[in-house]
Amino acid sequence: NSVVLNSLYAQKEYSVKIVAKNEDVGITGPNSAAFTFNTALAGIKNLKAEANSATTVKLTWDSLGGVDAYQVFYAKYDPQGKLGSFEKFGNIKTNSCTVDGLFSGSDYSFKVRAYTRTPSGTVYSEYTVIDKFFLPVSVVKISNFKYTNVSNNEISLSWSRPSNIDGYKLYVDGKLKDTLGRAETTYRLTGLTSGQTYKIAISAYYKDVEGEKTEISVTTQSGDIQSVTITKKPTSTLKPKETYQLEVSVSP
Numbered sequence: 001n002s003v004v005l006n007s008l009y010a011q012k013e014y015s016v017k018i019v020a021k022n023e024d025v026g027i028t029g030p031n032s033a034a035f036t037f038n039t040a041l042a043g044i045k046n047l048k049a050e051a052n053s054a055t056t057v058k059l060t061w062d063s064l065g066g067v068d069a070y071q072v073f074y075a076k077y078d079p080q081g082k083l084g085s086f087e088k089f090g091n092i093k094t095n096s097c098t099v100d101g102l103f104s105g106s107d108y109s110f111k112v113r114a115y116t117r118t119p120s121g122t123v124y125s126e127y128t129v130i131d132k133f134f135l136p137v138s139v140v141k142i143s144n145f146k147y148t149n150v151s152n153n154e155i156s157l158s159w160s161r162p163s164n165i166d167g168y169k170l171y172v173d174g175k176l177k178d179t180l181g182r183a184e185t186t187y188r189l190t191g192l193t194s195g196q197t198y199k200i201a202i203s204a205y206y207k208d209v210e211g212e213k214t215e216i217s218v219t220t221q222s223g224d225i226q227s228v229t230i231t232k233k234p235t236s237t238l239k240p241k242e243t244y245q246l247e248v249s250v251s252p
Helices: none
Strands: 011-016 017-023 027-031 035-039 049-052 058-062 070-077 087-092 095-097 107-119 120-125 127-135 144-148 155-158 168-170 173-179 186-189 196-205 215-218 228-234 247-251
Touching: 049 127, 058 107, 058 127, 070 095, 087 095, 144 215, 155 196, 173 186
Parallel strands: none
Antiparallel strands: 011 035, 017 027, 049 058, 058 095, 070 087, 070 107, 107 120, 107 127, 144 155, 155 186, 168 173, 168 196, 196 215, 228 247
16 A cells, blocks of 8 residues: 655645544554654755866856755766766865866766755755866967978968867968868969068867967068060160160060
8 A cells, every 4th residue: 555645845844643544433443553754855946067177177056955965966977978987076165166077078967956864864966967068178279380391482381280170270361261180281382472471370169169270471582583574774785795774674
C-alpha cells in the first residue's frame, strides 16, 4: 500500500503517523510509530555562465534562503561530443563562483544544487544545469609576420604558426583579402601597383573567435624604366668627350 502526499512545502520537516480503520464496523486501530522526513529544497533559479578568460567560467544564480551552501559540479565534452564524468568544484557559501582550470575551445556542462543540514540528515535540492557551454579560445597574436621579397608588383609574406587555430585571415589596406588554412605560413600578393605603400595585416582564428591583427607596411619597388625622352637639348653643337646638361622625361 502507498500514498502520495501533495501540496507540501519545500525544505520542511514533516512527521507522519498511519492509522488503520475499518469503516464497516467503525473500528480504528492504534497509531503507528511516527516517522519524519524532509521535503527537498527548491532548485536554484537563474543559473548563468560567463567566460572570464580562456580557462575560467563565472557562474551566478539567485540566492535561496535558509540553505547552508551550494555544491558546484562541472564536466567536459570530448571532441566526439561525449560528456565526461562530473567533477565537484566545491561547496560555495555565496551565490556565485569562478570555475578555473578549464580548457579553451571546449564545451562544458555545469550543475549546481543547494543543501541544508537537518537533525535527520542533509537535504539537497534538485540540480540546475547549464549544458554545452562553449569556452572560447583566446587566439594568440601572429608573431614574426614579415615580407621576404618585394618587387614592383608582388610582395611575399611569411609568419610563424601558433597552435590551436583553424586558420588565418589576411587583410590589405583594411579589407579582407583571403582566408587561409592552418598549415599555411607563407603568402604572395600579386597584381600590385609599383611604388605604392600597402598596409598588410594577418590574424588567426578558431571557430568564431578571431585574434588580434598583426600589421606591417610595405612599399613595392618602382617599375623599370621603359623609355627616356629628351625634353630640352643644348643650343650649341654637341662635341665628343664633352659634358652637357639635358632635361629628360622617363616612363613609367
